[in-house]
Amino acid sequence: MLLEVKNIEKSFVEGVPVVRQTTFSVGENEIFALLGPSGCGKTTTLRLISGFEKLDNGEIYLEDDLLSSTKKHVAPQKRGIGFVFQDYALFPHMTALENVAFGLTDLPKHKRKVFAEEVLCRTGMGDHQHKGPAELSGGQQQRVALARAIAPEPKLILLDEPFSNLDAILRESTRKEVRSIIKKAGMSAVLVTHDQEEALSFADRIGVMNEGRIEQIGTPEEVYYQPKSKFVARFLGRTNIFEGEIEDSDIIETKIGHLKLNRKAKGKITCSIRPEHLTIESPNGTSDKYQKGMIVAREFKGHDITYHVECDGERYIVHTDNRILFEQNDEVVVRPLESAVVLER
Incomplete structure (x- = not known):
């Protein structure tokens, strides 16, 4: 498995766990969705994987390398993980090309712009590389944010409610495009969402979360047609x-x-x-x-x-x-x- 999350726990207030003994894994070239209502702990789980938050208990491994435990915490920038934020978090004073090139610190300066341009073309944004975020639509900003995340060629991409700011029609088309880009790049991804249709159509497997725990893991067909709990049955439609x-x-x-x-x-x-x-x-x-x-x-x-x-x-x-x-x-x-x-x- 590429990613292994083992019995992780996190509390921000003592005695009130946000994430409780959560365990799941993500394979090579697999898209895994954490699906659940607001406040169920899915975004906190994503931040624990990225390293933005520290574990209280449990372990997180990437390709058998320990990233997080009660005794070890690898810094986010050293994890080899890309992150696409809900609000895209693009630098407003930079062009699309400059935003993507910004994270390519492992490349010589003269190669960064060429490689960033190539990644933008792969995400369908080659013709907009010299525009700033304010000149781009929501769907275009989404693709730039994805290009910036995949440009350093991370092993894993984390997507935090990435389509929630788009209107219904654009959300569906962008979702299909982003899935295709991730699959063609041969990367794995963890998507956090509260949208059942989004999880069912985007992910290869789904973990349904409720009150800090994963109630069921399976393919979209399995969790929809064979729910294990009343919560899963009702939340999936x-x-x-x-x-x-x-x-x-x-x-x-x-x-x-x-x-x-x-x-x-x-x-x-x-x-x-x-x-x-x-x-x-x-x-x-x-x-x-x-x-x-x-x-x-x-x-x-x-x-x-x-x-x-x-x-x-x-x-x-x-x-x-x-x-x-x-x-x-x-x-x-x-x-x-x-x-x-x-x-x-």
Whole structure:
């Protein structure tokens, strides 16, 4: 593994840990995302990796070299790690070219400008190299900041909410461009974000953080479709939660009817099923194992429709394509298309 983070902890106020026994690794040419709500400890984790903060406990290794522990702390500039800040932190009095060349201290002066120009061209900013930050759009500043971070050819890039200052359309296009640049450069990256769509589309693997701990690590598909906890299920998007008690079975009785589980379980359980894994139908001719409900709200989104269905006093969310048409107050049944996932906690 390129990066190994082992049981790290950090408190700024005694007895109030911000990061708690956090462990994860990042492989060669891998993009890893730390995803979680504001205040969960993800940015502090990033600053511990970069060396901007010192550990209280644990260890951080880069290519088997110890960077941080309770007894050792390598300075940020000596770690071989690039950092892209949320506000880009470009020098306002320098051009894009000068910003990128600034960190190339290991190169002779006569080579810095040539190499900086080459890196700017790789990030699509070659035609803007003589402009200052104030003359660049948010997306252009983002690419300059990335060029500055990758120019010294670090082993690892750290990205702290790098797309949050961009509008929705620019955010998506810039995200794709930045991912492509990092992959083509053969570098690894750790992205910190609170945006679920961003993490799912940008990262190879995701660590979902909550209250200073990582609750689950996996590929985007794994953490979305196979959440381990109620928090992960809800934070990764809309979901429907069911609770009940069963006796060594893979079927649970719910207010929408019989629901098949992804595995056998016993005792009190909590399970989750995504809205797109449910559908709605007219109750006429439907099996009696599904309970009747009523549509209490609908959200038409063009390519799909979200229905809110009330069954026996509980509300459930169903995503369908735009060919399944019902109106508010229509009587329907909710039918599962996939098994519900039994949550571990």
